[in-house]
Amino acid sequence: MVSTPNVPERVDKTDALPPNIPKHVAIIMDGNGRWAKARGLPRSEGHRQGTENLRRILRACVEFGVEILTIYAFSTENWKRPPTEVRVLLRILQRVIDTELDELDEEGVQLRHIGKLDGLSPFLQQKIIHARERTKNNDRLIVNVAFNYGGRAEIVDAVQRIVKDRVAPEDIDEDLISHYLYTADLPDPDLIIRTSGELRISNFLTWQGSYSEYYFTNTFWPDFDKEELRKALFEYSNRKRRYGMTDEQIE
Numbered sequence: 001m002v003s004t005p006n007v008p009e010r011v012d013k014t015d016a017l018p019p020n021i022p023k024h025v026a027i028i029m030d031g032n033g034r035w036a037k038a039r040g041l042p043r044s045e046g047h048r049q050g051t052e053n054l055r056r057i058l059r060a061c062v063e064f065g066v067e068i069l070t071i072y073a074f075s076t077e078n079w080k081r082p083p084t085e086v087r088v089l090l091r092i093l094q095r096v097i098d099t100e101l102d103e104l105d106e107e108g109v110q111l112r113h114i115g116k117l118d119g120l121s122p123f124l125q126q127k128i129i130h131a132r133e134r135t136k137n138n139d140r141l142i143v144n145v146a147f148n149y150g151g152r153a154e155i156v157d158a159v160q161r162i163v164k165d166r167v168a169p170e171d172i173d174e175d176l177i178s179h180y181l182y183t184a185d186l187p188d189p190d191l192i193i194r195t196s197g198e199l200r201i202s203n204f205l206t207w208q209g210s211y212s213e214y215y216f217t218n219t220f221w222p223d224f225d226k227e228e229l230r231k232a233l234f235e236y237s238n239r240k241r242r243y244g245m246t247d248e249q250i251e
C-alpha cells in the first residue's frame with residue numbers, strides 16, 4: 001500500500017476573515033496632511049490619495065460583508081482650516097459625486113449624508129441630494145458620508161426638532177433621541193477606526209459611539225489598506241462586548 005504523504009490543506013491566510021464581522025464600521029480618515037508632508041508633497045495631494053484609498057476600502061467593505069460604512073470626511077471644526085484647504089476638501093466631495101456616482105450606483109452602494117447641509121453651497125447641496133435620491137434603493141453597502149458633521153451639532157439639531165415637534169417630556173427617551181439624529185434608522189456603529197495615531201474622537205458620532213469598539217492605528221489614512229482593515233476586523237472579533245454585564249452573562 002502506498003501511503004500518501006499528509007499534505008496539509010492549503011490555507012491562504014491573507015484571504016481569511018474573522019468569524020464576527022461588524023455590521024456597521026465607522027472610520028475617522030485622519031492623517032492625509034502628515035502623509036503628504038512626509039513625502040514633501042502639498043496637503044492637497046494627501047487628500048487626493050486619501051480619496052483614492054477610500055475607493056479601495058469601499059470595495060474591501062463589500063468583500064468583507066460590512067453592511068454600513070460611515071466615513072468622517074469633513075467636520076464642523078474643519079471650517080477653521082485655511083480657506084484654500086477648505087476649498088480643496090469641498091471640491092473633492094463635488095468631484096467624487098461627479099465622477100464616481102455611476103459606478104457606485106452600479107455596485108449597489110447606497111449613498112447617504114450625515115451632517116448639516118446648511119452651510120454648503122446650494123450647488124453642492126443639490127449634488128448631495130441627487131446622489132442620495134439616485135442610490136436610495138441600493139442595498140449592497142450603505143455609505144454614510146459625514147460631511148459638515150459634528151456630533152454635538154447633531155444633538156443640538158435633534159433637541160431643536162424635538163422641541164419644535166412639541167414632544168411631551170415624559171415621551172423623551174433614548175430611542176426617541178436616536179430617532180431624531182441624522183442616523184435615525186441605522187444601528188449604532190459596532191467598530192470605530194481612527195487612523196494616524198490620534199487618540200480622540202474629534203466630535204464624531206458622540207451619541208452613537210457610546211458603546212462602539214474603538215480601534216486606533218498609527219497608519220496614515222492614504223496607507224490604510226485592505227489588509228489593515230482585515231487586521232482591525234480580526235481585533236474587533238476578539239473583543240468582548242459586555243454592555244455593562246458580566247462575562248458569565250454574555251457567554
Ligand code: IPE
Binds near residue numbers: 032033035078
Ligand atoms: C484627514 O486628514 C482629512 C480631514 C480632516 C479632512 P488631515 O487633513 O486631518 O491630516 P493631518 O491630520 O493634518 O495629517
Ligand code: IPE
Binds near residue numbers: 028074078200
Ligand atoms: C477629524 O480629523 C475630522 C476628519 C477626519 C474629517 P481632524 O484632523 O480634523 O481632527 P483634529 O482636529 O486633529 O482633532
Ligand code: MG
Binds near residue numbers: 030031032
Ligand atoms: Mg487630522
